[in-house]
Amino acid sequence: MSDVKLKFSKEDLQEFREIIEKKIARAEEDLLLLKEAYKNDADNGTDDTSPSFKSFDEGSDVMNKEANVQLAIRQEKFIRDLKNALLRIENGVYGVCRVTGKLIQKERLKLVPHATLSIEAKRKQ
16 A cells, blocks of 8 residues: 555644635735725826826826736735635645645645645646
8 A cells, every 4th residue: 555645634634724714814905905006096186296297107107007907916816726725625635736646745835825736747847
């Protein structure tokens, strides 16, 4: 019989669940801040104070908003990936590499709890 574990213990899964839930809460807070940043159109009444620099300011504002939108999109994907990891815990397949079928190292999952590939599989990509 092989020594390779096929599943994490209930204690390990509970630990991962707590890590993931904390990361989701933090990521949702960050996403809210990003959304507020790119939705904030307030100019604080400075429309007429420096008209000669208005075009530069508008270009900068657009670039900042675009950057914040891109960050928000990445944050939404991160949250979705974390929630998918919770589903994998529920389904009993959390921590199993989708390429090799082996358990992903516990240390890797603590750092990247939404990982679906082992280091071995990731290197082959």
